[in-house]
Amino acid sequence: MKKLLSFLLALALLSGLSVIAFADGESTGGNQTVNAHITGDPSWVLVIPADQTIEYMAEETDIVHHDCSIDNPKHIPADCTINASLTHTGNFTLKTDESKTIPFTLNAFDEEVAAGTPVIVSQYWSDTRVNHCYAEFFIVISRDSWKSAEAGGTYTTPVTYTSELVDHIVDPADGGTDHS
Amino acid sequence: MKRILCALLLCSLLCALMPDAFADGVQQVSLSIPCTVTVDVGEHGKVYSNSTTWIGPSIGSFQVWPGTRVSFLITPDTGYVVNVLLLSGTDVREGLRDGLYGTVIEHNETLVVRFGKPASPSPTPTPVPTTPPWQVTPPYGPKTGDENTVGTWATLLLVSAAALLVLSRKIHKPHTDQAQKRN
Numbered sequence: 001m002k003k004l005l006s007f008l009l010a011l012a013l014l015s016g017l018s019v020i021a022f023a024d025g026e027s028t029g030g031n032q033t034v035n036a037h038i039t040g041d042p043s044w045v046l047v048i049p050a051d052q053t054i055e056y057m058a059e060e061t062d063i064v065h066h067d068c069s070i071d072n073p074k075h076i077p078a079d080c081t082i083n084a085s086l087t088h089t090g091n092f093t094l095k096t097d098e099s100k101t102i103p104f105t106l107n108a109f110d111e112e113v114a115a116g117t118p119v120i121v122s123q124y125w126s127d128t129r130v131n132h133c134y135a136e137f138f139i140v141i142s143r144d145s146w147k148s149a150e151a152g153g154t155y156t157t158p159v160t161y162t163s164e165l166v167d168h169i170v171d172p173a174d175g176g177t178d179h180s
Numbered sequence: 181m182k183r184i185l186c187a188l189l190l191c192s193l194l195c196a197l198m199p200d201a202f203a204d205g206v207q208q209v210s211l212s213i214p215c216t217v218t219v220d221v222g223e224h225g226k227v228y229s230n231s232t233t234w235i236g237p238s239i240g241s242f243q244v245w246p247g248t249r250v251s252f253l254i255t256p257d258t259g260y261v262v263n264v265l266l267l268s269g270t271d272v273r274e275g276l277r278d279g280l281y282g283t284v285i286e287h288n289e290t291l292v293v294r295f296g297k298p299a300s301p302s303p304t305p306t307p308v309p310t311t312p313p314w315q316v317t318p319p320y321g322p323k324t325g326d327e328n329t330v331g332t333w334a335t336l337l338l339v340s341a342a343a344l345l346v347l348s349r350k351i352h353k354p355h356t357d358q359a360q361k362r363n
Contacts, residue, residue, distance in 0.1 A: 034205035046205055054211040063209055092211060102211070139209065149213045151288040152246035156210040163204075 031067050034161070041075030044082055044124070048161040054139065057146050060107075063159060064137040070124040070163060077126060077167070084122040084163040086137065090115030092155035102145050102155050107138045118162065214243040217250060218290040222264070225256040225295035236295065244285050251282040256295045264294035 034046040049067040070082045094100035106113045113119045122133040149155065221227045221236035228234075229252045230242045244250060254262055254276065265273045265281065268289050275281050283289075 032205055032207070048205040049207050051208040051210070054209060056212065056214060063207070086207075092209075141211075146213075151213055152215045152286050154210060154212045154246075156208055159207040159209055161205045161207065 033071070034163070042073075042077070042165055043075070044073040044163070045071040046084055046161065046163040047071050048084075054141070057143070058141070059143065060138045060140050062135070062137065063139050064121055064133070064135065066133045066135055068122040068133050068161060070122060070131055073124050073126070073129075073131075076124070076165065079168065080126045081166050081168065082124040082126075082163055083120050083166060084161055085118035085120050087118050087160050087162070088113070088115055088139075089157055092141075092157045094150060095154045095156060097150075100150055100153070102141060102149050104145070104157070105140045107140055108136065109134070110136070121161065122163075212245065214245050215248075215285045216241050216243050216288045217285055218288075219252070220290060220292045222292075222294035224260040225254065225262070225293065227291070227293055228253040228255070236293070246286050247284065249282060249284045251280055252291060252293075254279050254281060254293055259297065260295040261298045262293060263296035264292060266290075266292040 031050050032048050034048060047067070047069045049064055052061075052063055054061045064086075068084055068086075070084055073082060076082065088104075088106045090105070091101040091103055106115075106119075108119045119137075120134065121137065122131070124131045217230075218239065218241040219227055219229065219234050220239045221234045223237045226233055226235045229250060230244070232240065232242065234240050254265070256262055262273065262276060265271065265276055267283060272281065272283070275283070281291075
């Protein structure tokens with residue numbers, strides 16, 4: 001009996017360790033897609049907004065445009081949520097000289113999101129099978145920051161999107177409260 | 181012991197069944213800063229560029245994206261020329277062709293244009309005739325426009341006197357020839 005239990009335990013541990021989630025992406029015209037593969041049944045495709053250029057002297061720019069979604073969810077367990085979140089660095093960096101930056105703030109749900117803090121952009125609820133993308137993620141650049149930027153320079157910043165499967169219902173408006 | 185093992189087994193199985201899967205993607209957000217071109221035109225001319233004409237004296241500016249080639253049509257007023265053409269402090273007059281100056285803008289630039297009267301051509305030195313040492317030129321020969329006629333008259337008198345002397349000699353000479361023939 002002990003041997004059997006040990007064997008089952010080892011098997012379970014191995015299967016637990018071997019759950020590898022990885023992602024590969026591709027750009028399809030407008031948006032970009034990231035496929036989430038798991039060595040179990042659950043899988044989905046994360047669609048993120050296409051690369052974007054901000055207009056000169058624009059003080060507020062929507063960077064998501066409802067273009068973040070969780071597509072083709074398969075075998076998602078009940079009462080689970082797939083959350084897609086974004087994080088930002090808080091600075092645009094000059095391509096030719098990384099020491100030169102333009103600071104910005106990201107406003108989501110009418111509040112400033114600190115750099116490095118994930119904020120939920122899109123969700124898929126397995127119980128209702130609803131996929132919802134939240135709007136109004138604005139990059140805000142002050143007029144003074146625009147004016148102090150280097151003439152002729154091109155600046156970039158990465159906005160990282162992450163999706164994950166969590167085993168409860170999460171409402172971003174409540175700061176990730178468990179609704180299950 | 182069995183209970184502990186069972187608990188561990190259940191825990192592991194639950195972990196295996198409910199993995200926290202994830203997928204990452206990056207959206208690149210970029211922005212570009214244009215270059216400002218300032219045009220400083222002096223009086224007596226005008227500069228046309230970027231659909232705008234600056235009539236001197238005036239200063240204006242416009243913005244272009246880096247890498248843009250910008251042409252300036254520089255027109256001095258009649259009787260004036262481009263005296264100064266500086267691009268951010270560098271003399272670029274050599275690049276001016278038929279009133280057109282063009283450059284690729286990569287940074288903020290200032291074009292300074294000044295007009296002026298063309299510099300009067302420097303008088304070419306008249307070659308000094310080298311007279312041979314044996315040819316003596318009179319220091320005060322008669323010239324056209326001379327108002328002092330004393331020298332002229334004196335010269336004429338001398339020439340006339342010489343001529344009379346020659347003629348008088350010629351008149352007396354034939355008589356002597358005829359006398360010789362008679363002899």
